[in-house]
Amino acid sequence: MPLETRTARLLLRRWRESDLAPFAAMGEDPEVMRYFPSRLTRTQSDELAGRADRLFETHGYGLWALEKQSTGDFIGFTGLAPVPAFIPGPGGLEVCWRLARSFWGQGYATEAARAALDVAFGRLDLEQVQAITAVINEPSRAVMERLGMTATAEFQHPKIPVGSPLRVHIRYAVSRAAAAQACAAADLTR
Numbered sequence: 509m510p511l512e513t514r515t516a517r518l519l520l521r522r523w524r525e526s527d528l529a530p531f532a533a534m535g536e537d538p539e540v541m542r543y544f545p546s547r548l549t550r551t552q553s554d555e556l557a558g559r560a561d562r563l564f565e566t567h568g569y570g571l572w573a574l575e576k577q578s579t580g581d582f583i584g585f586t587g588l589a590p591v592p593a594f595i596p597g598p599g600g601l602e603v604c605w606r607l608a609r610s611f612w613g614q615g616y617a618t619e620a621a622r623a624a625l626d627v628a629f630g631r632l633d634l635e636q637v638q639a640i641t642a643v644i645n646e647p648s649r650a651v652m653e654r655l656g657m658t659a660t661a662e663f664q665h666p667k668i669p670v671g672s673p674l675r676v677h678i679r680y681a682v683s684r685a686a687a688a689q690a691c692a693a694a695d696l697t698r
Contacts, residue, residue, distance in 0.1 A: 511564070512572070513627065515619045520572035520586065523561040527573045530582045531557050534608050543645040545668055563589060569632060571604060574620055576611070583611040586620035588628055591638060596663045597679055601628060602638045605651070617651045622691060625655065629684040638681045642674045649678070656690025657682040 512521040534540045535548030535556075548556065563570030571587035584607035591602050603624050605617045628634045639657055641648040642665075657680035668675040682690075 513623055514577070515623050517577055518583075518616060518620055518623070519575040519577050520620060520623055521575060522564065523557050523573045527582045528554055528557055530608065531573075531585075534584065534606065537609055539609050540606065543642045543648070543674060545672070545674060560585060560587070560589075563587075569601075569627065572620075572624075574607070574616070576616075583608050583616060586617070587624050588632075588637070591640065594666050595640065595677075596666070597638075597661060600636065600638055601632075601634060602640055603628070603655070604639070605648075612647075617648075618654045618694075621651060621655055622687075625682070625687050629687060634684070636681055636683050637687075638679055640677055640679050643676045643678045644673055649680070652680040654690065654694065655682055656686040656688075658686070 512519060514520070532548070532550045532553040535553040538547065541547045557573075560571035567590070569588045571585045571589055573585055574583045575581065576583050584605065586603070586605040588601050589604055591597070591599050593599070603621050605621050607617055625637060628637045639648075639652045639655075641652070643662060659678055660681045661679045663677055663679065665675055665677045
């Protein structure tokens with residue numbers, strides 16, 4: 509798997525020390541963390557960035573830091589990660605993303621996730637990729653649908669307390685063919 513890849517506007521690359529402060533700011537932002545059980549401390553944020561980057565060493569794929577090519581700004585992350593073992597269902601790989609609020613609504617999440625899917629279906633030769641989020645996370649669900657993903661199952665997230673509005677999660681999945689079709693349809697609308 510490449511250490512970096514590019515889209516029209518983004519560089520997907522390994523993490524740098526300079527990414528940690530803006531990533532920590534994302535983890536402290538209540539809007540960015542709205543669909544997560546809690547905000548992240550600086551230590552938790554740094555640990556997450558380290559785990560995200562180490563995936564490349566242990567699995568050959570991982571969660572790239574996202575850099576806006578025109579400015580060099582760190583804007584978040586995207587990539588591929590194993591579905592956690594505690595999540596009910598078939599396992600496999602999921603495509604993940606998280607962006608700083610100032611970069612929302614500009615198509616960056618979809619653009620970056622498409623690049624990650626290209627790696628999954630191309631270099632890794634997978635047949636299917638998943639994505640998981642809280643049912644109430646409409647913005648992420650919209651990205652999943654733009655990627656050609658379809659909802660496959662709802663489940664109770666085992667690490668979120670009973671009664672929390674975040675407990676009910678939904679799994680989406682996309683096949684190689686469906687992802688290609690969604691990408692082609694998006695290109696036709698441009």
